[in-house]
Amino acid sequence: MGQGLSCAANHVHGLFTAVQFGDAETVETLLQRNPSLIHQTTVYDRQSALHIAAANGQIEIVSMLLGRSVKPDLLNRHKQTPLMLAAMHGRFSCVQTLIEAGANILMFDSVNGRTCLHYAAYYGHSDCLQVILSAARSSHVAASWGYSRFVNIRDGKGATPLHLAARQRRPECVHLLLDSGALVCASTGGYGFPGSTPLHLAARGGSIDCIRELLAWGADRLQIDASGRIPYMVALKHKRGACAALLNPSSAEPLVWPSPLKFISELNAEAKALLEQALMEANREREKDILKGTAYSLPSPSYSDTGTDDNISEASDTELCGICFDQVCTIEVQDCGHQMCASCTIALCCHNKPNPTTASLNAPICPFCRSSIAQLVVANVKTGHDIDHDIASSKLRRSRKSRNLSEGSSSFKGLSAMGSFGKMGGRGPGQIVAENEWVDKS
Template sequence: MGQGLSCGASQENGLFSAVQVGDFQTVEVFLKTEPHLLHHTTVYDRHSALHIAAANGKIEILSMLLEKSMNPDALNRHKQTPLMLAAMHGKISCVKKLIEAGANILKFDSLHGRTCLHYAAYYGHSDCLQAILSAAQSSPVAVSWGYARFVNIRDARGATPLHLAARQRRPECVHILLDNGALVCASTGGYGCPGSTPLHLAARGGSLDCIRKLLAWGADRLQRDASGRIPYVVALKHKHGDCAALLNPSSAEPLVWPAPLKFISELNEEAKSLLEQALMEANRERERNILKGTAFSLPSPSPSPSRSDSGLDSISETSDTEVCCICFEQICTIEVQDCGHQMCAQCTLALCCHNKPNPTTASLTPPVCPFCRSTIVQLVVAKIKSYDDADHDITDVSSPKLRKLRKSRNFSEGSSSFKSLSAVGSFSKMGGRGSGRVAAENESIDKP
C-alpha cells in the first residue's frame, strides 16, 4: 500500500514519534499531562496513536491505549482500522490484542473495500490470518454473517482473500483459507482479469506452490475467465513454463482431497496432516514426470510378499500389523478409531480417490473400513511398537527405523478381500507411491 506512518509537523508530533519507536515512558508522560492527545491524529493520514502502535508492533503501548478506552476501531484517512494495519504489517501480538479488545473484523476500508482478512492474506501473514479466522468462529460474525461467508468475503473488486493470496504467491495463506472453506473456483469481479479464479491468478503470479494446493483442493484447470482463457493460457502468457506444464489440460490429472473425508466428524489434525502429506507426495511424483518433459509413467508395482518371504508362518495372529495389509508397501499410519483397523495414508486416500470428484455427482456417503465394512466415523494417527516394544505415535513416516518395519507381518485379516477393490490401483495410476522429489519452482522445461 506504500502508506507512510510519519507524523505531521504538529504539536502531537512528540507523542506519535514516541509511539512509533516504542518509548513507553514518554508516551505515558504525554498522556498524563495532555490526555486530549489520545484522540488526536496525524495531519495527512489521520493515523491515531493506536494505528501507529499497531502498525509498528508496539504491544505495550497499544495495550495501554486500549486500557484508556481508546476506540479499537478508530479510522484513518482511508477508513482503515488499527487491526487492518496490524494484519498488513504482520504484527500478530497486536492483532490478537485488538481482537481481544473487541475490534470489528468486518470493517471495510475505502481504498479497495478490504477487511483485515484481505490484508493478512494479501501480505502473506499466515499467523495473523489464522488468528482472524479463529476469532470469526467464536464471534458474532459467525451468527450474523456465517463463517463460510466471512471466509469468502469479497472486496470492492470482487476478490476474496483466496484470490489475493494466490495472486501474491502466498501458499501458506492459500492452504489455511482452503482448509477453512474458501471457494476454490470462485470468480472475481474486476480484480485481475474479470472472471479470474484463484488458479488463474496463481498462474499469473507463477507460484507452483499455490497451484499445487489449489489443484489438490479441486481447482478446475478448464474453467475460463471472462476473456475465455483457461489458467494454462495465462501461465503461458506470463512465461511461467513450469506452471503451464502442470496446468496443461493434456497432462495427468492431479489427486484431489477426497470429498468423503470432509464428512468424517472431527478429523484428527495429525491424521489429516498425514493424509495431506500423502496426497501431496503423490502429486509431486506426477509433477516430477511432467516437469521432466517426459510422458507420465506409472510406477512399477511392487510384488506382494510371498508367504515364504514374509514369514507369515512364524508370526502369530496377535502381532502388531505395522505394514499396510492393502498395499504391502507403506507403514500403517492411519487407524479407524472405532474398529481399530490400520492402513497407510496412501490407501486411506485411495478409498475416496478413484477419480476427480464431480461436485454434482459426488457422494456424501462416508467411506467404510475395507476390513470390517463399518462406516468410518473418525480417523486417528496409528500407534506402532518400536523395537523396544514401547508404543509411539507415528510422527515421521520417512525415518529409517520406520522404513525397516516394512517386513513380514500378519496379513490375514481382510487383506485378500480388499485387494479386489480398484481403489489402490486407481490411486497408484493417478499419483504413484513413494516420496518423489519436488521440482524447484524456477526449474525450466524444454519447449518444442
C-alpha cells in the same frame, strides 16, 4: 499565540515519534501532562497513535492506549482501522490484542473496500489470518453474517481473500483459507482480469505451490474467465512454463482432498496432517512424471526407492501396510481397528476429478473387512517391547511383500511418495511501507 501552537505541535510530534519507536515511558509522560494528546492524529492521513503503534508492532503501547479507553476501531483518512494496519504489517500480537479489545473484523476501508482478512491474505501473514478466522468462528460474525460468508467476503473489486493470496503467491494463506471453506472456483469481478478464479490468478503469479494447493482442493482447470481463457492459457501468456505443464488439461488429473466426506471434516489435527501430507506427496509424484524431461523438472529425491526399503527397521517392518507393503501403518479405521498407511487411505478416499455430485459421496469401504469407514484416527505404533513377539510375522510379511510386488498386484503403490513434504513458503517479516504502497496496484 504562535508560540503556543508551535509547542503543542511539538508535543504531538513527540508523541507520535515515541509511539513509533516504542518509547512507552515517554508516551506515558506526555499523556499524563496533556491527556488530550491521545485524540490527536497526523495532519495528512489522520493516523492516530493507536494506528501508528499497531502498524509498528508496539504491543505495549497498543495495550496502554486501549487501557486508556481509546476505541479500537478508529479510522484514518482511508477508513482503515488499527486492526487492518496490524494485519497488513503482520503484527500478530497487536492483531490478537485488538480483537480481544473488541475490534470489528467486518470493517471495510475506502481504498479497495477490503477488510483485515483481505490484508492478512494479500501480504501473506498466515498467523494473523488464523487469529482473524478464529475470531470469526467465535464472535457475532458467525451468527450474523455466517462464517462461510466471512471467509469468502469480497472487496470493492470482487476479490475474495483467496483470490488475493493466490495472486500474491501466498501458499500458506491459500491452504488456510481453503481449509476454512474458501470457494476454490469463485470468479472475480473487476480484480485482475474479470471472471478470474484463484487458479487463473495463481497461474498469472507463477506460484507452483499455490497451484498445487488449489488443484488439491478441486480447482477446475477448464473453468474460463470473461475472455474465455482457461488457467493453462494464462500461464502460457505470462511465460510460466512449469505452471502451464501442470495446468494443461491433457496432463494427468491430481488427487483431490475428499472434503465432502463427513469423517474427513471431523478428523483430528494429527490424522489430518498425515493424510494431507500423503495427498500432496502423491501429487508431487504426478508432477514429476508431467515435468520429467522438461526444463522444469523437479529435483530428484535424495534417496532411491531401494535405499528407503533397506533402511526400514525391524520395528517398523512389523507394522507395514497390508495393502502396499511399502509404508508404515499410520491411520486406523476406528470401528473395525484395521490399519493402513496414509497413502493407501488417501487412495481409498480421494476422487481424481472435481465433481459437483461428490457432496453426496458414500463413505469408502475398509479393504480388509468391507465395512463402511465412518471415522479415522492415528494408529498406535508398537513399542520396543512388542518387537520380539512379532519377528516371525515380520519375516512372513517380507516374503508376502516380495511376492506381491513381483506379481504387480498392489494398485496403491503408485501413490507412495518417496519425496519429502516440502515446507511451503509464503511470507517474509512484515515491514512498514510508504502509504502509496498499501494500495493494491494489481
